[in-house]
Amino acid sequence: MSHRTAGLWEQFHGAIFGVLPRIPYAAPETPVAGPAIRAEGLTAAARPDGPVAFTDVALEIPVGCRAALVGPNGSGKSTLLRVLAGLTPARAGKVEVLGRAPALGRRRVAYLAQRPDLTPYFPLTLRRLVQMGKYAHHGWFDECRHGDADVDQALRLLELGDLAERPVHALSGGQLQRGLLARATVQGAELLLLDEPYAALDAASRAIVERFLAERPAGLTVVMATHDPADARRSDRVLELRGGALRLLHDCAGHDHRHA
Amino acid sequence: MLEPLLAPLREEFFLRALAAVILGGMTCACLGAYVVLRRMAFVSTALTHSILPGIVGALLLGCSPYAGALAAALLTAGGTAWLASRRGTSEDSAIGVMLSVMFAAGIALMQQARSWRDFGGLLFGSVVSVGPEDLLAIGLTAAVVLLSLRALHKELELASFDEEYARLLGARPGLMRAVLLALVAVGAxxxxxxxxxxxxxxxxxxxxxxxxxxxxxxxxxxxxxxAVAVLGGIAGLYLSYHAPGVPSGAGIVLCCALPYLLARLFAPRR
Structure with a gap:
């Protein structure tokens, strides 16, 4: 499209869609002081009619903390992360995430599934995928324009700059996972809930993600389900889910609770 | 030399048919992108087939065939969603049930109307007999569908690509699915x-x-x-004009299938 046609298209588009109201996806929230996550008596199940994954869990994670969630397969790590993300309702108990009950439509909370369920062969470039993080800032009826500085910055941060125009289905598992992290960055999330982010990564991607997490901004809280003892060692706080109960193994101040 | 191309353009019915295939082709192709990517081909078949009882019923009751068709298509969409909302009935079988029930109802109603011949155009298309009011209906459909797709482009794209992220952002993927089904019904x-x-x-x-x-x-x-729908549509119209044995509807579909076959054979693998 030539410059002139593009200009005309913009004018036409503006004339038609300029009249539509800009409605946010969800009401904006005001930040509240306090821990990033606080839960008491939390009980939840993976499925509404399924067995309970954990009962009466208490949990507190301060802002800026990097927490590792460990435990055997099927111990409820994914369910706990999904409850915090607002995707799965809790059966009982009280839980606050960034000062509010978990809910959908929260820009400040980002969640990365272990195996993201993306439509195969969808015609989408990596740049467009990362740009989706901006949608929450725009809301209904507002198109994001190309050339967004944050999108480029997030792509560079996760060393994806050269792949920006590549179709998503042509990316490796590690590149895709980094793209999804870049999307969470662009979203402006203050809490990252990561479900085994290293499961699909080769060593190179893993090092990039590791650096991203180590150099994260001070206010960014990370909760990561993992099976790897090395991740647990790099975390400020280690929580173990086992047999339906949650135990604190290690906390930010460096105290080892295993023998307490 | 250009006479075979120019001669039809002097006929008013052909110009109306051209306008209809251009507007209708763009509408169906843009909606079709979602139908194909979201694997909604079967539900779109159910919606298009359910138009039959809608139109025949409307004719028997003496109201607008377009209103009857739209009511029947929306009933099919709603019925499918309701049947599939309970465990034990997959969406696939819910669509199969609604498709065959609606089509059977259409056949029964046609028997009531005691005229099979009048409905040939409804079943197989008759774009060359499009009148001004049909053209108006196609134009309105194109406007509603294309403007809706444009206004909701990023939400529809997000919900179709990554439904869970759409839920997380509060972009209502369930609502977007319903909007798409309604637009497919309107387009059909x-x-x-x-x-x-x-x-x-x-x-x-x-x-x-x-x-x-x-x-x-x-x-x-x-x-x-x-581009494929519009060019295939135009080519199909010329085909049926010069080869009267080929009905326009069949001609249009066959002319659209040719570029698909070429793309399938020669498009670079990505």
Whole structure:
């Protein structure tokens, strides 16, 4: 499209869609002081009619903390992360995430599934995928324009700059996972809930993600389900889910609770 | 030399048919991008087939055939969602039930109307007999569908690509699915004169499937699909004009299938 046609298209588009109201996806929230996550008596199940994954869990994670969630397969790590993300309702108990009950439509909370369920062969470039993080800032009826500085910055941060125009289905598992992290960055999330982010990564991607997490901004809280003892060692706080109960193994101040 | 191309353009019915295939082709191809990518081909078939009892019922009751068709298509969409909302009935079988029940109801109603011949155009299309009021219906359909797709482009794209992220952002993927089904119903009803209730699925699926082979972005898929539908539609009209043995609806579908076959054979693998 030539410059002139593009200009005309913009004018036409503006004339038609300029009249539509800009409605946010969800009401904006005001930040509240306090821990990033606080839960008491939390009980939840993976499925509404399924067995309970954990009962009466208490949990507190301060802002800026990097927490590792460990435990055997099927111990409820994914369910706990999904409850915090607002995707799965809790059966009982009280839980606050960034000062509010978990809910959908929260820009400040980002969640990365272990195996993201993306439509195969969808015609989408990596740049467009990362740009989706901006949608929450725009809301209904507002198109994001190309050339967004944050999108480029997030792509560079996760060393994806050269792949920006590549179709998503042509990316490796590690590149895709980094793209999804870049999307969470662009979203402006203050809490990252990561479900085994290293499961699909080769060593190179893993090092990039590791650096991203180590150099994260001070206010960014990370909760990561993992099976790897090395991740647990790099975390400020280690929580173990086992047999339906949650135990604190290690906390930010460096105290080892295993023998307490 | 250009006479075979120019001669039809002097006929008013041909010009109306051209306008109908251009507007209807773009509408079906752009909606078709979602139908193909979200694997909604079967539900789109159910919606297009359910138009039959809608139109025949409306004629028996003496109301507008477009209103009857739209009511029947929306009933099918709602009925499918309701049947599939309970465990034990997959969406697939819910669609199969609604499709066959609605089509059987259409056949029964046609028997009541005691006239099979009048409904040939409804089943197989009759774009060459499109009147001004049909053209108006196609134009309105195109406007409603294309403006809705444009206004909700990023939400529809997000919900179709990554439903869970759409939920997390609060972008209502369930609502977007319902909007798409309603738009497919509207598009199927508005474009029924092009190729008929039995073949409208072809206009949703074939151009967009070509677009998926050639486009790199969703907008690119829609643009390629629209080009295939419009050019295939025009070629089909000329084909049936010069070869009167070929009905226009069949001609349009066959002319759209040719570029799909070429793209399937020669498009670069990505």
């Amino acid at each position: 009803v508005g474009c029924v004169r092009l190729v008929g209730a039995l073949l409208t699925t072809a206009l949703f699926v074939i151009p967009a499937a070509t677009g998926v082979l050639l486009g790199r972005t969703l907008a690119g898929v829609m643009a390629w699909g629209a």
